[in-house]
Amino acid sequence: MQKKVLQIQMLGGFSMYYGGEAIALNKVGRSKSLRLFQMLLLSLPGGISKSEIMDNLYGWNENVEMANRNKNLNNLIYRLKGQFAALGLPEQDYVEIKGNKCYFKYDLPIRVDTVEFQETIKxxxxxxxxGKTEFIPLESQ
Known part of the structure; x- marks a missing residue:
């Protein structure tokens, strides 16, 4: 029996499919959960620093304590895990924190178009x- 594949499209709009069926992470396209998920996907496989995530999600403000931003991020990660379970994805910890970095962690087959695009470029x-290739403008050809 083949495992279901989580397919994520980020180029030309965001969409997700699990086992060939469309799923929606959140009805609000600019939700913090969705933005966190997208940042984690774009940082595959190297991860992204927690401070970069917090700056992008909550903004940088010297009057806001780092502890509050960190607590907010931990709560958001917990809610994101619940959203994945509600979508019918296998229950697991999809976000892993090691030191000061966050990683998208998965045990199911996954295809992300941005990752495939980067591999095609390589x-x-x-x-x-x-090596470097020479750029020849179309007008001079």
Whole structure:
């Protein structure tokens, strides 16, 4: 029996499919949960610093204590896990914190178009010898 694949499209709009069926993380496209999820996906596989996430989600303000922002982020991670479970995804900890970095962690098959795009670029560079290529404007051809 094949495992269901979580497929995520980020180029040209955001959409998710699990086992071929469309799913919606949140009805509000600019929710903090969705923005956190997108930041984690864009940082695959290297992760993203907690401070960068907090700056992007909550803004930087020297009057706001770091402890409050950290608590808010931990609560958001907990809610995101609940949203994944509500969507029918397998229950697991999808966000892992190691030191000062956050990672998207998964045990199910996953396809992310931005990751596939980056891999295609790497393959193309390898085919062309990995060096710089000369840009020739269309007008001069």
């Amino acid at each position: 393959q193309a560079k390898n085919l062309w010898g990995g």
